[in-house]
Amino acid sequence: MTPTKILYVDDEAMALKYFERLVSPLAPVLTAGSVEEGRAVLLAHGADVAVLVCDQRMPGERGNELLRHAREYYPGIVRMLTTAYSELGDAIEAINTGEIYRYINKPWELESLRADLKNALELAVLRSERDSLMRDRLLAQQSRLLANRLAALLMVGSAVYADGHEQALHRYAEAARVVGGAEPMVDWNRWDHADLLQAEAQRGAAIAAHLRDALQALGPRGEVGDALSALARSIGGEVSGDGVLVANATVFTALLVSPAGETPTAPQCAWLAWLLWQGGHARVTPAQGGWMVRPAAPDALREDWLADAMERLGKNPV
Template identity: 40%
Template sequence: MNDIRQTQPTILYVDDEELARKYFARAVGAEYEILLAQSSDEAIATLQQDSDRVAVLITDFRMPGRDGGDLLRQVAQQYPHIVRILVTAYADIGVLLQTVNSGEVFRILEKPLRPASVRETLQMAIERYRERATQNQQLMAIDETLAFLAHELNTPLAAITLNASSIENRGDVKHDLPVEITEAARSMRERAQYCIAVVSSFRRSVHNGHRKLAGGNVRSEITAHGLITALLDTYPFAAAQRSWVHVEIIVDFPVVTQANCVALVLSSLLSNALRALADVPSPSVRFTVIAEPSPAIRICDNGPGIPPEIKARLLTDPITTHAKSGGNGLGLVLCHRVMQSCGGGLQIESTPGVGTTVMLDFPHIKGQTYGSC
């Protein structure tokens, strides 16, 4: 972080007027390293060589050829670490709103430029750049830690999967192993594959989230539907299990806090439901997304249900109905705590012989509007 603060910031100023470029360089050249360009194409050419050291891009809007708005969009996509400022002498409200709302510009400066205003805006822009740079270093460290953990976990899990498959195949082909051993090996393989998928999915979702944060891209949002789709795309279903699962989107909503942890909760609940349906003649799991009266995801199954005396303790005590298959009862307790940390909660409704419904409640965001899919 000290290196970030000690390096003199570099500003790229883009304007087709030579006098405007000279005026800007004279006004702030003593405080910053200034690079000048007279067009959008020249600015991109400069960035292709020196993008790593450019902290702030300031561009005029009205220029021959590609205007400043087009340049801002390209820089936002290709060089998201650069803080972007638009200069304009025109009261083009539509253009200004578009650039601000799309996240392509940090601030807007009006012509004629006033040195005091430029210095103040640049100070804020450099502080934003330094915050991003520091955050990027922290996110890189987290990504590297997750990569190490994924490797350390996936290596033994892959070995378990391979060995369990060998035992399965021997039992299925040679029939010289007790059925219990073959079934135990199959269960071991499926659980190991599930763990590998969860670890990989979590690492990928965190990494993608870090990329968005590092780029300052606020346009993309993670929705409840998106989380469920990602889960169903990566979950290691066995045999016909995928055909048991149905999704109903009544009204979608953004998941704005701890989306990665919510994804793990959904994975754990799907695993529970699939285990409960193992001996059901016509198994069914349904995800339902609603936004009113408050945002929620429902997971319903038509399994055997949960006895009332067990259901009453599921969210507070480590109790399980799947001890024989490796359950320890901590899953629902932890899922409940995760949802509470998100400002929501977890509810369970179950009728023995009919099925179970788990409701994930999310906080209602003030001013947020929801759209149906």
């Protein structure tokens, strides 16, 4: 939702009333009588505020303190300082430090004030549209990264334990979707395409090595009870009835959501290794106190099961 409101902060009650009367035909106005009250209004209504106008000279904290706070916590808000000519130095300092879009001299000239605020509102709309496009772009990049990681796990699984690897990856993706609640952690300002591809390739090699070691330690497939005990030891769960209760959901998603450039660990690979060992004959369901892993018959996989899993994970990131 695009923000539309103007917040004006001034310790003079008459100034607040005068501003609201002058500006309300242009946009809805919120007011506050101090920097502290301004922070409270931003906390409650920050998503609705397009423009913040703040007087500089007030008892206690000065206006530029609130503008600095808004820059840090509400960067999309267009910030403006209003001050008397004698305090012009404060306005210049605020501009130079990036705290404000512009300053407005007191006393106000009505048409100039409205023109400045109209420009600020238009800038706020542009920022909101830009931020929305950036969010969509990041979501698309994260969805692609999820899909790439799932595809890479299928290739790694096939290489290290071909028997039942597709069923194992199907159940891995299913568990990640059931658990949900996170997305791949990537600093997109740091990674360019080539560097990220290299990091992901190295990540796949490390996962393969951990899987081989884990599968060697697990040995031949055994009875269901032994398999559940091995799973509990591997991922920190507890055997409970006909399954394993796991409190920490990250064991089911770590290989999909851990930060780019982070070297995978053996514990992060333990759940996938166990699924490969068991040919994917298990299913994760919500349970009191965490998540329950129980033995389950294999599903009949369609030819496009991987594409379907990628699409489902993209719509509901793990």
